[in-house]
Amino acid sequence: MFDPDLLVPIFALSIPIVAIWTRHQRRMAEIQANTTAEKAALYATSNAQLEERVRILERIITDNGYDTALQIEALRDKREVETARDPAAGQKIN
Numbered sequence: 608m609f610d611p612d613l614l615v616p617i618f619a620l621s622i623p624i625v626a627i628w629t630r631h632q633r634r635m636a637e638i639q640a641n642t643t644a645e646k647a648a649l650y651a652t653s654n655a656q657l658e659e660r661v662r663i664l665e666r667i668i669t670d671n672g673y674d675t676a677l678q679i680e681a682l683r684d685k686r687e688v689e690t691a692r693d694p695a696a697g698q699k700i701n
Contacts, residue, residue: 667678 663682
């Protein structure tokens with residue numbers, strides 16, 4: 608019915624398969640961790656840029672001593688200068 612002598616070769620052949628599968632799973636986990644870390648860094652950078660923009664807008668809205676339209680135009684001019692220096696800078700946050 609069942610030959611116990613077959614267990615030894617089956618077990619011997621399964622060890623490398625399990626080792627390869629384990630190595631593959633470990634590598635996949637490392638790749639996923641690296642990707643997650645990169646995404647977190649991008650989100651943190653984007654979040655910091657958005658917070659800075661909100662601070663500027665809050666300052667413009669709450670400060671009654673300045674003309675809002677002039678400040679908005681000044682910010683646009685600043686963005687145009689930054690875009691001229693680094694074209695990728697103008698595409699980060701709109």
